[in-house]
Amino acid sequence: xxxxxxxxxxxxxxxxxxxxxxxxxxxxxxxxxxxxxxxxxxxxxxxxxxxxxxxxxxxxxxxxxxxxxxxxxxxxxxxxxxxxxxxxxxxxxxxxxxxxxxxxxxxxxxxxxxxxxxxxxxxxxxxxxxxxxxxxxxxxxxxxxxxxxxxxxxxxxxxxxxxxxxxxxxxxxxxxxxxxxxxxxxxxxxxxxxxxxxxxx
Amino acid sequence: xxxxxxxxxxxxxxxxxxxxxxxxxxxxxxxxxxxxxxxxxxxxxxxxxxxxxxxxxxxxxxxxxxxxxxxxxxxxxxxxxxxxxxxxxxxxxxxxxxxxxxxxxxxxxxxxxxxxxxxxxxxxxxxxxxxxxxxxxxxxxxxxxxxxxxxxxxxxxxxxxxxxxxxxxxxxxxxxxxxxxxxx
Numbered sequence: 001x002x003x004x005x006x007x008x009x010x011x012x013x014x015x016x017x018x019x020x021x022x023x024x025x026x027x028x029x030x031x032x033x034x035x036x037x038x039x040x041x042x043x044x045x046x047x048x049x050x051x052x053x054x055x056x057x058x059x060x061x062x063x064x065x066x067x068x069x070x071x072x073x074x075x076x077x078x079x080x081x082x083x084x085x086x087x088x089x090x091x092x093x094x095x096x097x098x099x100x101x102x103x104x105x106x107x108x109x110x111x112x113x114x115x116x117x118x119x120x121x122x123x124x125x126x127x128x129x130x131x132x133x134x135x136x137x138x139x140x141x142x143x144x145x146x147x148x149x150x151x152x153x154x155x156x157x158x159x160x161x162x163x164x165x166x167x168x169x170x171x172x173x174x175x176x177x178x179x180x181x182x183x184x185x186x187x188x189x190x191x192x193x194x195x196x197x198x199x200x201x
Numbered sequence: 202x203x204x205x206x207x208x209x210x211x212x213x214x215x216x217x218x219x220x221x222x223x224x225x226x227x228x229x230x231x232x233x234x235x236x237x238x239x240x241x242x243x244x245x246x247x248x249x250x251x252x253x254x255x256x257x258x259x260x261x262x263x264x265x266x267x268x269x270x271x272x273x274x275x276x277x278x279x280x281x282x283x284x285x286x287x288x289x290x291x292x293x294x295x296x297x298x299x300x301x302x303x304x305x306x307x308x309x310x311x312x313x314x315x316x317x318x319x320x321x322x323x324x325x326x327x328x329x330x331x332x333x334x335x336x337x338x339x340x341x342x343x344x345x346x347x348x349x350x351x352x353x354x355x356x357x358x359x360x361x362x363x364x365x366x367x368x369x370x371x372x373x374x375x376x377x378x379x380x381x382x383x384x385x
Contacts, residue, residue, distance in 0.1 A: 024275060025275070028275075028276065028277075029275075029277075030271070030272045030275050030277045031271065031275060032268070032271075036267065036271065037264060037267070037268070040263055040264050040267040041260060041263075041264070043263070044259065044260050044263040044264075045255060045260065055247075058247050059243070059244050059247040062243045062244075062246075062247045063240065063243055063244070063264065066239060066240065066243050067233075067235075067268065070233040070234055070235055071233045073227075073228075073233075074227045074228065074230075074231050074232050074233040074234065075228070075231045076231055076232070076233060076277070
């Protein structure tokens, strides 16, 4: 199969959802984001505290993996987006590549930590953020988390596009799309190119 | 991608052969298959839900419809594997089709006598698979079978699930092909 799993990662408020949705539109892939799943769970189960938000976050990531597996096993590409952690998610994603024979490309968003925290605080105090996340009441925890390194999931030899979103206004989604398309093609040249040309049975 | 995205629903009681059919269609049509059972299982097993009184199926339903909306909105199709034995599920589907007018909805119901369903589920249970439903449990769910039998459900096309698997597949597949172009 020639499907591609684009994994958009990065720290909270690094611009993952914005970039991920634009990539989905540009590539014509379905977009699966952790936060929209989590917010559906908040609407169904109610919003409580930060612990509850963390639990629903875990359930949402499990569901994200389930949905991605459904897409890939149908031979269809998709984009998954979450604040994936290298220590937890790297091996699971590599397993998915092996199980489903899919290509994986990691699009990793990062920015200076002060910029991240500033954005985080504005979003937490804004009206668009779902209250279930309990961001505003846990700023100290996030200030600490955002000051730590948040490494990408894959290494550059494995398929990685890094995007510095510190100055969001200067980003060109067209250029990012070109780069992502190029990297997907490069990965398919490692043997999958033959399969790409093979007619469907 | 210009054709309306396909929303294919495979319904029917336990043992009617939904999942087998849905998975085969998924691989032929290159569409992802979403099973409520799997979703509910993942929710139930995740941290924090194991001792919860919440019904993971209710959560899975809400999630499925939210996900289906976003997938269909991005122009991609999907297959939904669900018994369809609840009026609420039909309402949700109707609401979705009112909201998203440009989708190609097709619902197939696998008709199967209750005793045949029970026999099939019993046989399935002898396999060391993950299926957790036993024939004894099915009695408690007979209201779903009744719902499917007693309601006209004009949106759906009924297929005789006692026919050989290949015949069932061919009939459904031919119907899907007839209804419009698919992305192959």
